[in-house]
Structures are given as structure tokens and as C-alpha cells.
């Protein structure tokens with residue numbers, strides 16, 4: 038006899054990018070342009086690696102349970118807000134669902150977007166209500182605010198994954214003000230690549246939390262560190278709901294503190310991303326949605342998402358199919374800004390997709 042597995046796990050689950058090693062072996066490439074996961078192509082800052090290496094000697098000790106060094110470094114770098122930290126922003130999302138949702142509670146998600154909000158909400162027994170975006174992937178403010186009434190948590194990603202488009206700060210403020218006692222979780226994983234700053238809305242609204250991560254700009258995806266700026270009243274409940282030590286390894290926390298001290302590395306990354314984002318949008322023969330992130334969403338119609346991704350794999354380029362994103366038509370791919378040779382190989386490969394039409 039086996040215990041029954043919960044039915045919410047019958048779905049496909051989180052969809053990962055294809056493995057580059059598999060593509061390299063299959064098509065005989067020495068190296069693959071890894072443009073599927075929005076990682077920092079320059080890698081981690083040397084300062085982050087140095088700090089992580091130094092922390093290894095104390096790996097037999099449990100981490101500081103309040104993550105005080107990391108939170109102090111965040112306050113210094115990003116302002117005097119209340120911070121929570123987690124095992125990636127994904128860990129924070131999961132903890133917040135434990136803070137707010139009983140089985141049957143409603144969670145609102147603006148789609149098409151990052152799939153983990155819905156997966157994690159269903160894991161908590163919540164009912165997920167999706168609100169599709171309108172023309173140009175803009176958020177339908179009225180429909181979103183309506184859906185939020187009576188819900189416990191709402192997820193809005195800006196700049197949005199996979200579209201790359203951003204929601205105006207005034208719109209986020211209007212949503213937060215109209216969604217009553219529902220907590221609005223603003224996913225700012227890519228805000229480091231945008232000129233927008235949503236933090237002023239935090240000062241005005243008690244029901245807003247802004248999630249951020251070390252996985253993208255800081256190049257620490259493998260260390261799994263996320264953080265969020267939250268209203269002060271949330272801190273005690275969050276601490277009780279979180280996995281002990283916030284689920285963060287001491288070595289990872291040290292890497293994050295080291296990374297925060299290396300602004301030259303982040304500035305170089307940002308400048309590279311912005312320059313290439315413009316060039317790819319200009320030179321790509323297919324239309325790209327206006328991006329404020331470190332990736333672009335490309336409309337490859339009349340090709341399907343999966344066909345285009347397979348054609349690019351044959352040229353040694355790994356990008357993300359957008360087929361699995363709900364409420365998105367099946368003719369988009371998402372391409373990260375990589376190193377120079379990776380981006381150049383992408384432009385050549387997508388060009389050959391056109392000439393075969």
C-alpha cells in the first residue's frame with residue numbers, strides 16, 4: 038500500500054530550461070549559447086566568491102538565525118526597509134503563502150507570468166485565480182483589483198517574466214490601494230535592469246511586499262538567495278512561518294553580502310544587458326516585446342514556440358520556449374542576454390530561421 042499523493046501534483050510542475058550538456062552532445066557543439074535561464078553571463082562577482090570561500094571554514098556551525106549581516110547589508114544598499122530573506126525568492130513566495138493562506142483561500146495571479154506562484158499556491162491548498170493581461174501585455178487594472186477583493190495574496194511580476202514588459206509605478210500603487218486587505222506581492226526579480234523604482238509605493242501602502250533576488254543581476258543563482266522588502270508588521274509572522282535559518286546556507290548568505298559590495302560588477306552587467314537588449318531588439322528579424330529585463334520575448338510566428346526552440350538548438354543556441362506559460366499564444370520564445378559570442382550566435386541562428394521560411 039502506498040499513501041495517496043495529493044492531486045495538485047498531477048500537473049506538469051515547474052518547467053526547467055533544457056540541459057545545455059544534452060544539446061551539446063546531441064548536435065556536436067563544444068559549447069552552447071546558454072540563453073534559457075536569464076542568468077548573469079559574467080558569473081558571480083569575485084568579491085562574492087571570496088566571501089563564500091572564507092565562510093566555508095565555519096560550515097560546521099549553523100548559520101546566524103536572524104541573517105543579521107545580510108539584512109544589514111541590504112538596508113545599507115537598498116534603503117531602510119524591513120527585509121525578509123529566503124532560499125531564493127521562491128522560498129520567500131512559499132513562506133508568504135504559509136503566512137496567509139488556509140486551504141480554499143483565493144490567490145490572484147496576473148498572467149502570462151512566472152509559473153511558480155500558482156504551483157506554490159496550489160501546494161498550500163489555495164485556489165488560484167488568473168487575470169490575463171490585455172493588449173501589449175498591460176495589466177487590466179480593474180479586472181485585477183476586482184479579482185483581489187476577498188483574496189489573500191496577489192502576484193504581479195514587473196518587469197514581467199516572460200514578456201519583459203513593465204507595469205507603471207502609478208498603476209502598481211493604484212492596484213495596491215484598491216485591493217483592500219489582500220497582500221500584493223510585487224515580483225521585482227528583474228527591476229535591476231529597469232529604470233523604474235517601486236519602493237516609494239511601500240511607504241504609502243501597508244499591503245505591499247517587493248520580492249527581489251540575487252539570482253539574476255548578482256549572478257548567484259546557484260547559491261539560492263532571495264529577499265523582500267515588506268511592511269514592518271509582517272516580520273514576526275514571517276519569521277515563525279519560515280524554515281529555520283530562513284532556509285539559507287551560511288555560505289550563500291556570505292556570498293550575497295560580498296556581492297552587494299561590488300557595484301563595479303553590477304554596473305558592468307547592467308550596461309552590457311542594456312546595450313545588447315537594444316541591439317537584439319533592433320537586429321532580430323522577428324518582433325520583440327519592449328523589455329526592461331535581461332531577456333527579450335520574441336514573437337516567432339508563423340513558427341511555433343517549440344519548433345523555433347528546436348531550430349535554434351540545432352545551431353547551438355539554448356533559449357526558453359514559452360509554450361508552457363498559461364494565457365500566452367504558442368509562438369513566443371524568451372532569450373536571455375548572454376556574452377557577446379552567445380548573443381551573436383543567437384542573432385545568426387534566428388536569422389537562418391527566417392531564411393528557411
Ligand SMILES: *Cc1c(COP(=O)(O)O)cnc(C)c1O
Pocket residue numbers: 124125126127128151194197198224226249250251252258261262263
Ligand atoms: C528567477 C525568478 C525568480 C526567482 O528567483 P530565485 O532564484 O528563486 O531567487 C522569481 N521570480 C521571477 C519572475 C524570476 O524570473
